[in-house]
Amino acid sequence: MTQPFRIPGRGRVDQSRPVQFTFDGRTVTGCLGDTVASALLANGIHLMGRSFKYHRPRGVVSAGSEEPNALVGTSRGPGRFEPNTRATMQEIWDELRVESQNRWPGLAFDIGAINDRFGRFLPAGFYYKTFMWPRSFWDKVYEPFIRAAAGLGRSPTEPDPDLYASRNLHCEVLVVGAGPAGLAAALAAGRSGASVVLVDEQSAMGGTLLSEPDVRIDGQGAWDWLAATLAELRSLPSVRLMTRTTAIGYYHQNMVGLCQRVTDHLASPPEGAPRERLWRVRAGQVVLAQGAIEKPLVFDGNDRPGVMLAGAAQTFLHRFGVKVGDRAVVVTSHDSAWHTAFDLARAGVRVPAIVDVRAQVPPDLAARARSLGIEVLASHTVTGTTGRLRVASVMVNPVRGDRVGPWRGIDCDALLMCGGWTPSLHLFSHTKGSLAWDAQAGAFLPDRKTEDCEIAGAGRGLWGIAAALEDGAKAGTAAAKALGRVAGVGTFAVEDDRTGSGVVVKELPTDRDASLAKAFIDFQNDVTAKDIRLAVREGMRSIEHVKRYTTNGMATDQGKLSNINGLMIAADALGKEAPQVGLTTFRPPYAPTTFGALAGYHRGSHFEVTRKTPIDAWAESRGAVFEPVALWRRARYFPQGAEDMRAAVARECRAVRTAVGLFDASTLGKIEVMGPDAATFLERMYTNPWAKLQPGRCRYGLLLGEDGFIRDDGVIGRLTADKFHVTTTTGGAARVLNMMEDYLQTEWPDLDVWLTSTTEAWAVAAVQGPNARKLLEPLVEGLDLSDAAFPHMAVAECTVAGFPARLFRVSFTGELGFEINVPARHGLALWEKLWQAGQSHGITAYGTETMHVLRAEKGFILVGQDTDGTVTPGDAGLDWAIGKQKKDFVGKRSLQRPDIVAKGRKQLVGLLTEDPREVLEEGAQIVADPHQPVPMTMIGHVTSSYWSEALGRSIAMALVEGGRDREGQTLHIPMPGRTLRAKVTGTAFVDPEGQRLKV
């Protein structure tokens, strides 16, 4: 027998099916159905990790998802490593690899534990106090220290290879927690015919019934009743049961998020199965039956391996058939731990004593203890423990009034504590349901509800199986009735129930120097009672401040065990009652949840889509280098041979200025504005005048926000009196349409206008360069392309290369240019015909980088690059685009706001570096005087900067305070190690008169 603490014939694990896994490289044998924690305990291993701050040796404290200590790393095969897995939740399987955390070089001997010896130097607020001064220490001393000490476990290093699924589900009643209350609720609702979903985070349903097999319900043993109940629920077609499923958050209108662990417990998951599945459940009614979490007691040395919650010991005994030790002492303030002691004693564990802090203990319990040979120590306290890697003895003292008497030691290898129970109301708190302090229960209980939910069982402070069953049935019936169903109330006959009560305590009384005590409240974050009291002494009054100052409750268990104890001690230190101090807020998720589950299918290309133009395949086949632009994939440049970007862009620029270039402009946003009032509408939206624009002509349009700042721009063509083809920036298409719809629907619903997004309906090929007309003329039917008949800023519907087209004569390069719009399905064919026809004219495909250079040479702005949401038309030098006669347009009034007419605004100017080879960095800051002390007064920044092949030098644009008045001045651009000089110029660097368009 390799599992000396396994009790043959006990528990719900399959003792005939051994399972071997490794823990820190050593093979450990457990049974099918074990968790990592239960299997390690079966082998007598309590030491499972080290704590975060002091690296103190730690053992398992609980048997559930609230576990703060037994966090381990789990490896499920290549690339499948997870830190901070709770050993109490992870089921074992052959070849699972488990490693302990926060120790080096090993779990039993750990260098970092030196922090423990110097623990008095790491009090509450340590980080705030220590890492403040001097500034120069930050980079070299503090940050490396924090980085070395920070983090729980180690992060996985490889991309997560697992799949994560997500689903929506609607049901009438969602029951969270499948203990007696949840089961009874699901039965009541299910029997009424309601569609019911019953979820539990454990691998098996039953909750406390799994740990209390001796209770009898309706004449059956608890486990027989459980099996029959589950069978009935399964037989109801409208009931869905889900295990290994944690309700992580309770959101508005009865939406509950569930995280289902699908494959982590399987040695060989089915091919393609998701690791986890996130369910978004919308329920008519929710029944919260999450039970209660046992409170640890706070005393010196309460974190030694072997010290654990009494209820956990009971679960390990009954559910897993594991004794947590050979000699277990119980210390409690509640009746429930007495039953644990009895169960352990009857299972063959020696229980030398039950230490109860209460002066009066129920006589029947005391009598039963004595009959089992257990010494009863009422009105006693625990003042310390001994043992290095495992508890070896406990120091027990009598208490008389306020006096703590002399201690005596009791040898033990397990110390089981119980400070009462905290109703599990995390999900209820997510709904902003309020809690009220119940002095009798010594707990916060649900008060005002905000959602259609019922709370049942221990969550309402009820103890015992009978009470839970009855309350659950009532909740299930109420939920069914609220949905208009007819439901009866089930009744249950319960024998041998374990009811009881207890008292609420803060730290246990001690006769020893409290300043030397290490009485832990938050095990995971190493927060002690002393830290809480120190925080209060140092001025923290709000529980929220105490929490942040001490980090109590801020670890991955979110204070499931520590919040109430922290509150009790803070309240005592403040001299207030618990409800006056209040609880911190519980927020989702209830338990740590993987990013994978939350991301679900939304990863990679399902997270960020890639939009491709009809010409994308051609660009790819030509070796284009792509860049993402507003979810589009755009060809940035087309390198030939060994060309780098600079060489390719220089070649492409030369081709456009000397021959002809072909550019895929399909991503331009396009909106068709139609209707009798289309011109009026555009007149109101854009700064420019539209009413007199003739059909067949187009115009640059500038769109402002109502605040007067530039939002978008683009060429707008008038095809007929009531039809406009509006283009927007690539990134602005959806925004502009939304803005137009907003004004049309809500400000001017009287206008007869229809807006249609046509961005993806049209493919656009831009033909730019002196040879553009020569290339195009033979391909165009039904249109005279001569300058006289089709001048710059003309638009016409015609046929190009046999395809119906909207042809614009426009130029974003300063060269003779045309933009050909054809239905998207013809885009590639048009492109190939243009390419073919252009061979004799020196045609060159160019990408977005060349487009940027060419437009910058002309001083054309890119909205979002040369503007940033605070730039007015005046700032950008676009006053010419404002219809001076117009009485109103969106943003017009704002152009007279005091700050916008004020002097000294940042204006767009050109910059020419003193060294023509120096290309400035976009975003670089600009100063007037480079000799001023640091921090310097920055007067602007570089917005666009390129090598201009046409000029054989660099060019840049910049937003500079009072920029246009500085023309001719030299400004300074401080860079690491040097300062560059540049002269302020106009923004049109090439052909400022626009002669090249007049051909």
Next chain:
Amino acid sequence: MLLIHCPYCDETLPEPEFAYAGEAHIARPADPMALTDEEWRDFLFIRSNPRGTHYERWRHVHGCGRFFNAIRDTVSDKFAMTYRAGEPRPNLDALKEAAE
């Protein structure tokens, strides 16, 4: 995730179909140029930002595309009602009384 009733589709649909669009019942002045700087500032920037009942605009952006108005409690996040753009601001207290 909220459920929102679109008064045009007359359907209650999940929040991802909708986009929030700011406070409601702030009409663009008929003649902005006639406004003083202070009046224009108030129109542009000053919002009620209440704790409690808020009249606000939403757009059924991934549905019918219509802008509509809603009354929502900024503390509980709960919608009291939604109604079509252009309809007058409902009196919530009167509605509550009528319901009782």
